Amino acid sequence: MxxxxxxxxxxxxxxxxxxxxxxxxxxxxxxxxxxxxxxxxxxxxxxxxxxxxxxxxxxxxxxxxxxxxxxxxxxxxxxxxxxxxxxxxxxxxxxxxxxxxxxxxxxxxxxxxxxxxxxxxxxxxxxxxxxxxxxxxxxxxxxxxxxxxxxxxxxxxxxxxxxxxxxxxxPSVLEEGAHVVFEKVGNRNADAIAKVGFAGYIRTNGAVIEDVRFAFGAVGSTMVRSIDIEKKLLGKTIPLADADIMQVVAAFDKIIKPIDDQRSTAIYRKTVALNLLRYFLSLKHQHQHN
Ligand SMILES: Cc1cc2nc3c(=O)[nH]c(=O)nc-3n(C[C@H](O)[C@H](O)[C@H](O)COP(=O)(O)OP(=O)(O)OC[C@H]3O[C@@H](n4cnc5c(N)ncnc54)[C@H](O)[C@@H]3O)c2cc1C
Known part of the structure; x- marks a missing residue:
């Protein structure tokens, strides 16, 4: 019964x-x-x-x-x-x-x-x-x-x-001026669990970065975000110099510690996560979405 x-x-x-x-x-x-x-x-x-x-x-x-x-x-x-x-x-x-x-x-x-x-x-x-x-x-x-x-x-x-x-x-999500991107890498565009997720947020005044934030999914036990790394970019101008991009990527390289599982390998996850970050940092960020 x-x-x-x-x-x-x-x-x-x-x-x-x-x-x-x-x-x-x-x-x-x-x-x-x-x-x-x-x-x-x-x-x-x-x-x-x-x-x-x-x-x-x-x-x-x-x-x-x-x-x-x-x-x-x-x-x-x-x-x-x-x-x-x-x-x-x-x-x-x-x-x-x-x-x-x-x-x-x-x-x-x-x-x-x-x-x-x-x-x-x-x-x-x-x-x-x-x-x-x-x-x-x-x-x-x-x-x-x-x-x-x-x-x-x-x-x-x-x-x-x-x-x-x-x-x-x-908070403040309806304010104009921020450019936000989301990327998910999985086996298909939808209906697949993420191997890596990435979100980037940037707000500039003219070319000067006023606020910037990054978060990575599926590469650690929780989302990976570092306010200390983000702070290093405040006040810099867009487009960022290659040396600044390399510095940020190197800093995340140290703190992103993915695992191997049935969906992906640690090395693939880390490579893709850092590529997404590099791509985001190289964008000119002219478009504005909320
Ligand atoms: C076939 C399939 C595919 C999926 N694909 C994806 C995917 O691609 N991406 C993805 O992120 N997820 C995916 N999921 C997971 C799931 O659909 C999501 O995580 C979804 O958002 C869970 O919401 P729910 O309302 O169904 O949560 P539930 O199953 O009802 O609850 C999940 C947990 O949260 C708690 N909870 C829920 N609401 C509250 C609340 N308001 N207050 C306190 N506790 C609460 C519950 O007690 C439980 O512990 C998939 C699931 C299935 C079955």
Missing amino acids: AEKITAYRFDRLDQTLSQLNIENCAIIAGGTDVMVMYKSRRGVPPKITKPIIFIDHLSELKQVYQNGQDVHIGACCTYSELLDDPLIPIPLKKAIKTIAAPAIRNRGTLGGNICNASPAGDTLPLLYVYNAKLLLRSLNGDRIVAISDFIQGVRRVQREPNEILTEIIL
Whole structure:
């Protein structure tokens, strides 16, 4: 006989938070990571040892709105919904289009990609260079944490059991002037897990670099970003001198430490990551997208 499990699906966020305050539950948004994580074998329901709590239908978690120049994205917006939303930055849409196939994009959520904390999560490099902040809510109140502090390792996040990620905030993303790129290298353009992900952000005043950020995915246990290296480029002019490009590439060469796995080799990953960086640093960055 099949084992019984307890599952909750409340109408409202506050009821959901109250339940999470009483007992530790497995949160399910789109379920596209959870169902794979707990699968045993074909025809057998996934073995989830905790009560499960569904959050994907909660309207409080599905809004996208603008606050000044910031964009707030509800954690349970699916990828398909985000592709249709005019407030979502074009580079993030580009990243989303590389994720899985439409069926998964109709279920998978941005909040799920963050809380799953896979080193190959495709939205993560961009969210790092956008300096994304996360709004976590519990009965104790709200707290806001930088994505780079929230994600602590492979599938390890700094979330209390009674908290739900409610919003992803992209600060100042609607301001003009930044040029942002996203590149994913996988076996195919979409429906393939990344071998390497790269996001670059640059804002210049005339030719002078005012702000620059880089993040690499799938080449470490979390996204690789270095504020110290970024700082070295502030105040330099575009196009960058070859010596500056070489210095930055050499600095990342030291801190990018990929692994061999079934998808790729460490040497391939590092070579591609550094090539993407070199390419980004050689661009003239005349186009402006948000
Ligand atoms: C066939 C297939 C292809 C895929 N391809 C890609 C790909 O190309 N790129 C990629 O990055 N990913 C891919 N994925 C992984 C997955 O689809 C994404 O990571 C997706 O964003 C997960 O979202 P979800 O809503 O389904 O998460 P869920 O599976 O519901 O949850 C994932 C984790 O996050 C927690 N969680 C979810 N939402 C919240 C919240 N709001 N607050 C607190 N905790 C929360 C859950 O408890 C769980 O631990 C693929 C998955 C499948 C099955």
